Amino acid sequence: MKTFGVALLGAGRIGTEHARNLAGIPQARVIAVADPNLEAAESAKILARGERVYADPKDAIADADVQVVIVCTPTPTHAPLTELAAKAGKAVFCEKPIALELPETLRVMALVDEIGIPFQIGFQRRYDVAFAEAKRRIAAGALGQLEQFRAVGRDPAPPPLEYLRISGGIFCDQAIHDIDIARFLVGEVSEVSVWGASRVDPRIGEMGDADTVTSLLRFENGALGVIENSRRAVYGYDVRSEIFGSSGKLVIDATPKTPLWQFGEGGVSSDHYYFFMDRFIDAYRLELQAFFAALEAGTKPTPGTKDAVESLRIALAMTRSLIEKRPVLLEELR
Secondary structure (H helix, E strand, C coil): CCCEEEEEECCCHHHHHHHHHHCCCCCEEEEEEECCCHHHHHHHHHHHCCCEEECCHHHHHHCCCCCEEEECCCHHHHHHHHHHHHHCCCEEEEECCCCCCHHHHHHHHHHHHHHCCCEEEECHHHHCHHHHHHHHHHHCCCCCCEEEEEEEEECCCCCCHHHHCCCCCHHHHHHHHHHHHHHHHCCCEEEEEEEEECCCCHHHHHCCCCCEEEEEEEECCCCEEEEEEECCCCCCCEEEEEEEECCEEEEECCCCCCCCCEEECCEEECCCCCCHHHHCHHHHHHHHHHHHHHHHHCCCCCCCHHHHHHHHHHHHHHHHHHHHCCCEEHHHHC
């Protein structure tokens, strides 16, 4: 079995989760964890069974023992750190998005392709067992001609306003996962049209964003789609999808966190996932396992550079539709 020296960049919430998962991947030897918060870096290093810490992610990339870089730093740093790692000839796994601007994303992804390093973008839902099985069945023709798609994505509560101001908006920050699943299961999108409102917090609308949106999609293969997103679901994290075709449909529903239902005089009840880290805890582990399996086999990791670009392109088209109050063709963002 091949092993790869790893630099984990970022020791925040998602970096900590990846640190925990890296400890269980036999192909991964965590050389370094980098974060300006050295206490957080040290904690993540212990979780990952790593060897050393750096305050500056650039120093971790430059470490001669590192062949793989995992980017979990704040969004504005994704593009420059991915570029630096690619120029150093090191494989990259990067959390979404690469950048909030399409030209910068195109430039860095083109560089990655030109250099030819292995690259994977962090759309973990593709590795959730339900979404992965839905993809397998659709590819096998179980639904016949695909005709309609619906997705729901609702968070339990909005992030702090300070974060929302630099997040890129609801489509680039939250809905992009539903957008990626739409592409993954149905295909490329040719047109979008969006309605949006501030039903949760008027201050979100005042910054030019929305917290409640409904998006219509027209796919290149003729199928039609709807994605509903909200920044607030008082009962917890709510993610569901339905794919409908000429031969039937597949439904990925909001399942209980514990596979247990209680029946009594008061009715029927179960628990519920409250946050995305719980709902997709296995998917985060499986996506990293798949990345290192691809590195060991010398195959191309997925999702890759095209997925990073096209999901952002759709998110930006939705943002334009919201602002300009009109349908937007994806060709307008080519």
